[in-house]
Amino acid sequence: MNILVTGGAGYIGSHTCLRLIEKGHQVSVLDNLCNSSHEPLRRVELMTNSQIPVFIGDVRDADTVASVLRDGQFDSIIHFAGLKSVSESFDKPTEYHDVNCIGTLTVARTAVQLGIKRLVFSSSATVYGNQDTMPIPENAPTAPTSPYGESKLAAERVLCGLQDECSSFSIANLRYFNPVGAHESGRLGEDPRGVPANLMPFLARVAAGVYRELLIYGNDYPTVDGTGVRDYIHVVDLADAHVAALSALQKRPRRITWNVGRGVGISVAQIVSAFERTTGINVPCRVAHRREGDIAESYADVTRITEESEWRPHKDLDSMVRDLWRWQSLNPHGYSGASTPT
Ligand code: NAD
Numbered sequence: 001m002n003i004l005v006t007g008g009a010g011y012i013g014s015h016t017c018l019r020l021i022e023k024g025h026q027v028s029v030l031d032n033l034c035n036s037s038h039e040p041l042r043r044v045e046l047m048t049n050s051q052i053p054v055f056i057g058d059v060r061d062a063d064t065v066a067s068v069l070r071d072g073q074f075d076s077i078i079h080f081a082g083l084k085s086v087s088e089s090f091d092k093p094t095e096y097h098d099v100n101c102i103g104t105l106t107v108a109r110t111a112v113q114l115g116i117k118r119l120v121f122s123s124s125a126t127v128y129g130n131q132d133t134m135p136i137p138e139n140a141p142t143a144p145t146s147p148y149g150e151s152k153l154a155a156e157r158v159l160c161g162l163q164d165e166c167s168s169f170s171i172a173n174l175r176y177f178n179p180v181g182a183h184e185s186g187r188l189g190e191d192p193r194g195v196p197a198n199l200m201p202f203l204a205r206v207a208a209g210v211y212r213e214l215l216i217y218g219n220d221y222p223t224v225d226g227t228g229v230r231d232y233i234h235v236v237d238l239a240d241a242h243v244a245a246l247s248a249l250q251k252r253p254r255r256i257t258w259n260v261g262r263g264v265g266i267s268v269a270q271i272v273s274a275f276e277r278t279t280g281i282n283v284p285c286r287v288a289h290r291r292e293g294d295i296a297e298s299y300a301d302v303t304r305i306t307e308e309s310e311w312r313p314h315k316d317l318d319s320m321v322r323d324l325w326r327w328q329s330l331n332p333h334g335y336s337g338a339s340t341p342t
C-alpha cells in the first residue's frame with residue numbers, strides 16, 4: 001500500500017513507519033514537527049535503507065492536506081497527528097479540540113473527496129473514563145474525563161459520520177491503552193519535551209540520575225498493591241496493530257473499533273520492580289498524593305482485535321523496560337543529543 005502517515009515523526013508514528021516499510025509498504029509523512037523533529041525519520045531511513053518523503057504542514061490546513069493527498073496518490077492514511085497530554089488539555093481545551101477534532105475532520109473529509117479508501121485513527125483509552133468493570137470492552141459506555149479524551153471521542157464520531165455518508169470509505173478507531181518502550185535497536189524511542197508527565201519516561205530518567213526520585217501517585221487505590229493499574233503495551237506491538245488494521249480494512253471495507261492493549265493490568269509498584277529486576281538499577285521512589293484526574297485501574301478487553309485479526313502482542317513487561325532502558329542509555333539527550341547512534 002501507498003500510505004500517508006500524519007504525525008509520522010512522533011513516538012508511535014516513527015515506530016509505525018518503520019514496521020510499515022519493513023512489511024514492504026510505501027510511506028510518506030505529513031507532520032508540523034510541533035512535538036518532534038526530522039531525526040527519528042532519518043533513523044528509520046537508515047534502518048530500512050529507504051527514503052521517506054516528508055511534508056511539513058499542519059493537518060488543520062485544508063489546502064496543504066489537499067495538495068499532499070492529491071499529489072501522493074495514497075490508498076490509505078494513518079492519522080497520528082494530534083496533541084496528547086491529558087493535563088495540558090485542561091489548560092488549552094480549544095487547542096485540543098481544534099487539532100484533534102478539526103484536524104481529523106480536515107484529513108478525513110479530504111480523503112473521502114479524493115477517493116482514498118481507508119483511514120486508521122489514533123484514539124485512546126481515555127474515551128472510557130472511569131469504568132466499574134474490568135477489563136473494558138469496546139462497547140463500554142464512553143465517559144471521557146478530560147478535554148483530551150473528549151476531543152478523541154469527538155474525532156471518532158466525525159469519522160463514523162463520514163463513513164455513514166460514504167460506505168466505500170473504511171475507518172479503524174484504535175483505542176490505545178498505555179504505549180511504552182522503544183525499538184529494540186535503541187535507535188527509536190520516546191523523547192518527551194521538558195519534564196516527562198508519564199510514568200515510564202520519568203522512571204527511566206530517575207534511573208539515569210536526571211531526577212532524584214520517582215513520585216508514586218497514591219498507594220491507597222483499591223488495586224492489587226494500592227498503586228495505579230494500567231495496561232502497558234510495547235510500542236512495536238502497537239505499531240503492528242496499525243498494520244493489522246490496514247490489512248483488515250483492505251480485506252473488507254468496514255468500520256472497526258479496537259482496543260489495543262495486552263489485556264493485562266500492571267501496577268506502578270510492579271513496573272518499578274520489573275525495571276529494577278531487569279536492569280539491576282535501584283529506582284528511588286516516594287509515595288505522594290494521588291494525581292488529580294487519575295483513575296485506579298484501566299485495562300483492555302482485547303477479545304475483539306484478537307478475533308478480528310491475527311494481531312497478538314508479543315512483547316512482555318521485561319521487554320518493555322529493557323528496551324526503554326536501552327533507548328535511555330544510548331540517547332541520554334533524546335534525539336537532540338550529540339552521542340546518538342546513526
Ligand atoms: P507524539 O507527540 O510523539 O506524535 C504526534 C505527532 O503529531 C508529532 O510528530 C507532532 O509534531 C505531530 N502533530 C501534532 N499536531 C500536529 C498538527 N496540527 N499538524 C501536523 N502534525 C502535528 O505523540 P504519540 O505518543 O506518538 O501519539 C500519536 C497519537 O496517538 C496522538 O494522536 C495521540 O493522541 C495518540 N495516543 C497516544 C497515546 C500515548 O500514550 N502516547 C495514548 C493514546 C493515544
Ligand code: UFG
Pocket residue numbers: 084085086124125126176177178179197198199200202214215216217218227228229230268291294
Ligand atoms: N504515575 C506515577 N508517577 C509518575 C507518573 C505516573 O505514579 O511520575 C502513575 C499514574 O498515577 C498512573 C500510572 O503511573 O497510575 C500511569 O500514568 P501515565 O501518566 O504514564 O499514563 P496515564 O494512564 O495517566 O495516561 C496515558 C497517556 C494518555 C493516554 C492514556 C490511555 O498519558 O495520553 O494513557 O491510553 F490517553
